Amino acid sequence: MAVLVIADHNNVELNAATRNAVTAALELSSNVSVLVTGYQCQAVVDQVAKIEGVGQVLVASHPSQQHFLAENQSLCISSIAKEFSHVVAPATSMGKSVMPRVAAQLDVQQITEITKIFDENTFERPIYAGNAFIKLVSSDAIKVITVRATKFVSAIDGNNVAPTKDIEANFDAQLSKFIGAESSKSDKVELTTAKVVVSGGRGLASEENFGLIHQLAEKLNAGVGASRAAVDAGFAPSDCQVGQTGKVVAPDVYIAIGMSGAIQHLAGMKDSKMIIAINKDPDAPIFQVADIGMVGDLFEVVPEMIAKLA
Ligand SMILES: Cc1cc2nc3c(=O)[nH]c(=O)nc-3n(C[C@H](O)[C@H](O)[C@H](O)COP(=O)(O)OP(=O)(O)OC[C@H]3O[C@@H](n4cnc5c(N)ncnc54)[C@H](O)[C@@H]3O)c2cc1C
Known part of the structure; x- marks a missing residue:
C-alpha cells in the first residue's frame, strides 16, 4: 500500500x-x-x-x-x-x-x-x-x-x-481564472491551532461589545471564535465561525460566552478538552456539554475576568 x-x-x-x-x-x-x-x-x-x-x-x-x-x-x-x-x-x-x-x-x-x-x-x-x-x-x-x-x-x-x-504540473482545465485575493493580515492567535479559544455568541448584542471577547482572548493568548448568529449579525468576521459550517476546533480550553450551544455550534467544538460556558440562562443547552458553567450576565462577568487577569 x-x-x-x-x-x-x-x-x-x-x-x-x-x-x-x-x-x-x-x-x-x-x-x-x-x-x-x-x-x-x-x-x-x-x-x-x-x-x-x-x-x-x-x-x-x-x-x-x-x-x-x-x-x-x-x-x-x-x-x-x-x-x-x-x-x-x-x-x-x-x-x-x-x-x-x-x-x-x-x-x-x-x-x-x-x-x-x-x-x-x-x-x-x-x-x-x-x-x-x-x-x-x-x-x-x-x-x-x-x-x-x-x-x-x-x-x-x-x-x-x-x-x-x-512531476508534471501543467494542468489548466480552463474552467476558472484567478482574479485576485484579499486576505486579512492579523497578528492574532490562529483559531484552529490555538490552545485556548474564547468564543462569543449573539448574547454579545453588538460588534462593539464583541470587543470584550477580543480583550479576554488577548489576556489569555487565545484564538477568537464566534457562533454563526454572531457572525451573521456582523459582530465578528466569518473566519471566526466555529461549527458545522465553520471551523472545527479542539483546544485545551474553549470558553463559550453568550451562546446557547446549538448542535450546529457544538459540532465544531465539543471535542475541546475543557469547555467553560458563561450564560445568563441556567437552562441553556451549552451547560450540558460544559465542564465548568457560570450562570451570569456576561457584561458583568467578562469585564471582571479581564480586570482580574490584568
Ligand atoms: C445548516 C445549519 C448550519 C449551521 N451552522 C452553524 C455553525 O457552523 N456554527 C454556529 O454557531 N451555528 C450554526 N448554525 C446556527 C445554529 O443553529 C444557531 O442558530 C446558532 O449557533 C446560535 O448562535 P448563538 O448561540 O450565538 O445565539 P442564540 O441561540 O441566540 O444564543 C444566545 C445566548 O446568549 C445568552 N445571552 C444573552 N444575553 C446574555 C448576557 N447578557 N449574558 C450571558 N448570556 C447571554 C442567551 O441566554 C442565549 O443562550 C447553523 C444552522 C443551520 C440550520
Missing part, C-alpha cells in the same frame, strides 16, 4: 493540518508520499521533507497551480493518484474543495472527514452534524479521503530530509 498526502499551503507556509493528515496516512501505511502542488513553493517543500515518516515529496510546481484553483489542482492530483491505494488531504477549505473533484475524476466515492481508521478499508466519520458516527467500509480501488485534523495528532519534524521528485 502506498499513500499520497496532499499538502495544504500558501506557497510559503505549510498549513498545520497537513501534519495531522500525515499522521492519518502513517496509520494506513509506512509508505507515505506528500504532494506539493503550487508555484515557487520550495519553502513548503523544505518544510514537508522534514516531517517524520514522509518517504518522498512530489513537487508539482507550475503557474497553473499557483493559486490553488481546484479545477487545475484536482487534475494534477488525479494524474498520479492511480499509483496510490489512498489519497489523503486535511479537511480544510482546500481538501473540501479539491478532493470531491479528484474522487469524481477517478470515479470513486469520496470519504469525508474521517475521525478514525480501523483498517485500510474501514473508517469512522461523523454524520448529522457530528451527532452520530458511522463506521464505513469502502470497496473502491483508490480511497479518496479527507481527514478531520483535530482527531489525529500532528506529525512532528524528524531528523530525516525526504527526497523530492518533480
